[in-house]
Structures are given as C-alpha cells and as structure tokens.
Amino acid sequence: MTNRHTGPSAGAxxxxxxxxxxxxxxxxxxxxxxxDGVSFQVRPGETLGIVGESGSGKSVTALSAMRLxxxxxxxxxxxxxxxxxxxxxTEDLATASEERMRGIRGNDIAMIFQxxxxxxxxxxxIGDQIMEPLRLHQGLSKKAARARAIEMLKLVGIPIPEQRVxxxxxxxxxxMRQRVMIAIALACDPKILIADEPTTALDxxxxxxxxxxxxxxxxxxxxxxxxxxxxxxxxxxxCDRVIVMYAGQVFEEGRVDDVFRDPRNPYTEGLLRSIxxxxxxxxxxxxxxxxxxxxxxxxxxxxxxxxxxxxxxxCLREEPPLADLGSGRGNKxxxxxxxxxxxxxxxxxxxxxxxxxxxxxDAAGGASLAGEPPVSPDDHGAEGDL
Amino acid sequence: xxxxxxxxxxxxxxxLLGILTLIFFIxxxxxxxxxxxYFNPNISPExxxxxxxxxxxxxxxxxxxxxxxGSFAQGDFGYSFGQLRPISEILPTVxxxxxxxxxxxxxxxxxxxxxxxxxxxxxxYSVVDNVLTFFxxxxxxxxxxxxxxxxxxxxxxxxxxWGWPIQFPxxxxxxxxxxxxxxxxxxxxxxxxxxxxxxxxxxxxxxGIARYMRGSMLEVIHQxxxxxxxxxxxxxxxxxxxxxxxxxxxxxxxxxxxxxxxxLSGSVxxxxxxxxxxxxxxxxxxxFQRDYPLVMATSFIAAGLVVVGNLVADVLYAVVDxxxxxx
Numbered sequence: 001m002t003n004r005h006t007g008p009s010a011g012a013x014x015x016x017x018x019x020x021x022x023x024x025x026x027x028x029x030x031x032x033x034x035x036d037g038v039s040f041q042v043r044p045g046e047t048l049g050i051v052g053e054s055g056s057g058k059s060v061t062a063l064s065a066m067r068l069x070x071x072x073x074x075x076x077x078x079x080x081x082x083x084x085x086x087x088x089x090t091e092d093l094a095t096a097s098e099e100r101m102r103g104i105r106g107n108d109i110a111m112i113f114q115x116x117x118x119x120x121x122x123x124x125x126i127g128d129q130i131m132e133p134l135r136l137h138q139g140l141s142k143k144a145a146r147a148r149a150i151e152m153l154k155l156v157g158i159p160i161p162e163q164r165v166x167x168x169x170x171x172x173x174x175x176m177r178q179r180v181m182i183a184i185a186l187a188c189d190p191k192i193l194i195a196d197e198p199t200t201a202l203d204x205x206x207x208x209x210x211x212x213x214x215x216x217x218x219x220x221x222x223x224x225x226x227x228x229x230x231x232x233x234x235x236x237x238x239c240d241r242v243i244v245m246y247a248g249q250v251f252e253e254g255r256v257d258d259v260f261r262d263p264r265n266p267y268t269e270g271l272l273r274s275i276x277x278x279x280x281x282x283x284x285x286x287x288x289x290x291x292x293x294x295x296x297x298x299x300x301x302x303x304x305x306x307x308x309x310x311x312x313x314x315c316l317r318e319e320p321p322l323a324d325l326g327s328g329r330g331n332k333x334x335x336x337x338x339x340x341x342x343x344x345x346x347x348x349x350x351x352x353x354x355x356x357x358x359x360x361x362d363a364a365g366g367a368s369l370a371g372e373p374p375v376s377p378d379d380h381g382a383e384g385d386l
Numbered sequence: 387x388x389x390x391x392x393x394x395x396x397x398x399x400x401x402l403l404g405i406l407t408l409i410f411f412i413x414x415x416x417x418x419x420x421x422x423x424y425f426n427p428n429i430s431p432e433x434x435x436x437x438x439x440x441x442x443x444x445x446x447x448x449x450x451x452x453x454x455x456g457s458f459a460q461g462d463f464g465y466s467f468g469q470l471r472p473i474s475e476i477l478p479t480v481x482x483x484x485x486x487x488x489x490x491x492x493x494x495x496x497x498x499x500x501x502x503x504x505x506x507x508x509x510x511y512s513v514v515d516n517v518l519t520f521f522x523x524x525x526x527x528x529x530x531x532x533x534x535x536x537x538x539x540x541x542x543x544x545x546x547x548w549g550w551p552i553q554f555p556x557x558x559x560x561x562x563x564x565x566x567x568x569x570x571x572x573x574x575x576x577x578x579x580x581x582x583x584x585x586x587x588x589x590x591x592x593x594g595i596a597r598y599m600r601g602s603m604l605e606v607i608h609q610x611x612x613x614x615x616x617x618x619x620x621x622x623x624x625x626x627x628x629x630x631x632x633x634x635x636x637x638x639x640x641x642x643x644x645x646x647x648x649x650l651s652g653s654v655x656x657x658x659x660x661x662x663x664x665x666x667x668x669x670x671x672x673x674f675q676r677d678y679p680l681v682m683a684t685s686f687i688a689a690g691l692v693v694v695g696n697l698v699a700d701v702l703y704a705v706v707d708x709x710x711x712x713x
Contacts, residue, residue, distance in 0.1 A: 105616070118611060121629050124629075
C-alpha cells in the first residue's frame, strides 16, 4: 500500500500464483462459468486490487483461493492451479486435501468480508472469536490466547480492549466490527489477507479509517493483501497492482499508476470515464451501456462486445488473447493488434459518451457498479458510483 | 434480569386467578352432581339432600366460589369428593408420576428431534434427508393414542408371542412384586415401564422439533458468520455443532416452554392407555365424577405448568441469545 511508490521488488517470486482458475456452478438452469480462466500473481508485501462490476467473478475468485466455494453447486475445474509458496514449500491449493486447507485457512491465508454486521457470530464474545484461530493453529493456552486477543484488539485500534474483549458483536458499531474481523484475520499473522469489499457496507468516513488501518497493518506485519472492490477510488489509493475483471475473465492488469494513467482496455476506460472528478466540469458522465452478460451463457468472441464502442465483427467472432505488454501489463483486447481502430472510432467522436444511458443520469445513479444487478437489462447504463 | 422474572411471576398471578375462576364456574354450572353416583332406588332423596348439604352444595354458587377462593389462597386444596381423602395427600405422588413421564419425554423430544433436524439440514436434499422427512411427517401426523396402541401391540404383545429377547410391559409403572426387588432390579423395572409411554408421548413432538430444527439450521448455515468460521480453518464438526447450533437453538428453546402443556394434555390419553397413575388420569376421573375440589386443584397445576413453561422458555431464550440478555 504505502510502499507502492517504491513498490515491492518486481523480481520477487510470487507467494500466490493463480493459473487458469475456472470455478463453475452447476445449477438447474445450466452451468454458470462464474470464473473462467483467471490468472494472477501476488508477491509478498504487495497489495493487489481486483476490480469489476457485480457478477464479474471477483468474489468467487477470492473464495476459490480459500477453497470456500460451496460444493455442490460450485466446483473448481480440473486444470486450475492455485500455487501457494508457504512454509511447507510449494503447494497447489486447487488439489490440496480438505484437512491441509483447514491448516492454511486463517493461518497462512485469512479473509475478511463485506458485511461486518453479519460476519461475526452473534452468540459468542468477540474475544472468544479472536481466540479461536489462535488456539486452533498456534495451540495457545486459553490465557495466552486471551492476552493475544487483547493485543490484537489494541492493534486494530479498538479502545479499552480489556473490556471490549468480553463484549458481544451487537454491542459494537459496524466499523468496530470490521476492526474485529481484521483482528481475527490477522491473529495468526497470515502471509496473505484477502479483503472482499471490506469497506462497501460502511460509512464513507469509516471506510477511510478501515483502509488506513489495513495500510498501517501491512506496513507493520508485512502481509500481502488481495483487495476486492468495485470502487476504483479505493484501488487508486491503496493498491500496487490491479487486475480488472469482466465476465469471469481478466481484461486488464498492470501497476495501478499505469492502468489509471493510460487504460488500454475499453472496459477499463469506460469504468474510469464514468467516475465524476472534482474540479472538472462535465455535462454528464460517460456510461457503459447495458449490463454484464449472463454467466450461464457467455457470448462467444469478446464478452464485452455488446457494450464496447470500439467493437467490430472480429470481436464478435474471435476471443482476444490477454496480450502481454511487458512489465506486468496485460490487456485482453483486439485493439492491441489493431490500434488504428481506436483512433478511427475516436475520430468519429465515438468512444464512451453520456449518450449510452437511455434514461439519463438519475436512472444510472447507483445502478450497476454499486452492487445489485440492475432491474432491467436494457434500462440502465453502468456507471461508476464515486 | 432477576427483577424481570419476579415481575413476570407476579404478573402471572392475575392470569392464574382468571383461569381458575373461569374453570370454577364452568365445572359448577355444567350438568351433573358429585352425588350422582349414589343415586339408587334404595336411597331416599332426603339422604341425597343431606349429602349435598354436607358437601356445601346447597349454597349459592358465588358463596361457594368465595369460600373456595379463601381456602385456596391459604394453600388448602380441600377434600376430594370422589376419593374421600385430602387432595394434598393425593396430588404429590400423582404429580411426580406424571412429571417423570414428561421429563423423559421432553428430553427425548429435544435430543432426538434436534439430532434428526441437524442431520437433515447438513445433508439437505439427500436420500437421508428425504427418508427422515417422510418418517417425521408420518409420526407427526399420527395421533399419540394410536401410536400407544401400536407400541403395545408390537413391543409388548407380539414381542412376547414371537419370543423377542426384549419385551416391554404394557401397563403400570412397576411390575407385580416390585417391593421384593433389589435396587438394581427396581431401576431396570422402572426404566422398562417408562419407555413405551414416553415414546408414545414424545415421538410426535420429536418429529415436530426435527422439522423446526431442520428449518432453523438451514437458515443459520447460510449466514455470513458460518463462512467466517470456515475461513478460520475450523473443522466442519465445530462449525456445525458450535457456531451453527448455538444460533439455530434460539428459536427452538422457546418451543420447550410450549411443549410442557402440550405434553400434559397428551398424557391424558397416554396415561389412560398405559394405566399410568398420573395427573392425566386424575384430571379425567375428577371431571367425570364432578369432583369439584380435585378439578380445581389439577387445573391449578396444569395452568401453573403453562406459566412456568413460558417462564422457563424466556430464561432459556436469554441464556442462548446474548442480544436479549443485555436489554
């Protein structure tokens, strides 16, 4: 996070290497290919952002890395690899035994979730909930675990931890509960922390505090963070690298500064153009028309075809590869091979415009990116909610 | 907390008084008379009238009500017209007999019902789930008296005809010659007599609890904090039996209080069939004989059980749910 300007050494070998991850859900209506060939790497001490609209598969990607996909109906497909370089050498978590996974969860890889209000068990004291992984993974005695729990509460900035440790979740506010979740996740000093939209459900002021806290803890403890969010502002502020997901695939990846300064993929461009900015007068924001397609039936060719202002018939017929642009930059788009197309469309004053929204600003207000899928597919445009 | 329950206890006094007043007037206005069983061509109407005077039945109903209320408030249940002895002598043994049956049934209902419900929820839509659902609905639908008769038919009558190694007695609380048994034999004998009536009384309730438990557990299993528990690396056993069960219990314990009165009314039939000398039979006999003091005493016990049951449910509710406790 803070070290993003110096950056974690680019040459460092990754601690987590996800290769061609495919997580599918078998439903009565067919097979939903929620995550469909996702690859990315996380290096020690870095913060990787995963952004995308609802339904792009980012949460499923995170849960897959923890092997917490409910099965049935979910299944990590054969051929997927989740290579983890931990204390016991190199392991493939996609095929590791359930018993081994239990040793990794909460110990080597920990996770915090979107909803702090419901993520803590309401009938147990928060101290007991923090002590649980400590006693399980580190075999601490009750007394030692309790001392460590108080220490963790202090670390995550909860006042009077000696007293709070005996309270129940309902006695804490949302922000405090998310702090407790972070304390639970970091209790065993994990190498990777997966944060699945950790601030989405919180007030804006509390959001900033939680991000600040994660930032500080990363500096102190040195874990890698995978931050899943739909909020591009959060990515810009906290991440070293970012991958942009769309329809279960990685569409663009690279260092945050590079991606934000020069988005190569039309989808990334659309996301960035739909954010309002201070001090810039614009009549209306640009919108990405339409919605994410149905995972039960991904379109052939490029999955962004129907919503892309640069699309032409090649995109309909053939799926573009994730082109390697060097220094960790990647873009899954035919424009990399046909750059003249971009210039041509822009010359016709095409690209993303506010015209994409059928029913205008108010309807697009909090629609797609914010969370729930839009009510009707042809009514709303997708628009960043910053 | 304690003051809350004291207030609840005090608040139940007018409730009990209302119930008992209602029952007093209903049973006294109902046709029939405690002296009816002495009617006989050889007994002159004057004798009957004398009996009524002796029992105080010649006085107007409101006078009788206040007289009853006065002695009742002093803890005097009165004298049974039917059994011709003080009710305070009859009640304790009979109540204890019924409580034994009910406690065994309640324990069975909740342990069996909860286990079945948990298994069903964890294996939702599996063959096991469907088979258990079928049997749960079957036993839930069957009336307890039919079940009691079937149990006697199979495990008592047919078991002895077919020479099964285990046969259960069909009636009474103890065997003939119980007084001469050793302590070990007595315990076994009591236990064997207890099983069939407790089953007949409890199986329907267990099936009901299993249904509730399955629903409650399914709801809890999909909560976010269960995912959190798994993300800590906890084993599935701890996730289910610690994190999920404690939450799924919250709606179930409330039912515990409601089951006490249901079991009491169920015991009327079951005790009659198994010749179990308990409250259920006592109530029925008292009503048929128009044994007014005994009807009032047993009604008081039944109503008191409902009140206590609800209070117990409230206490348990606070025990399992910390969100209630702090308020």
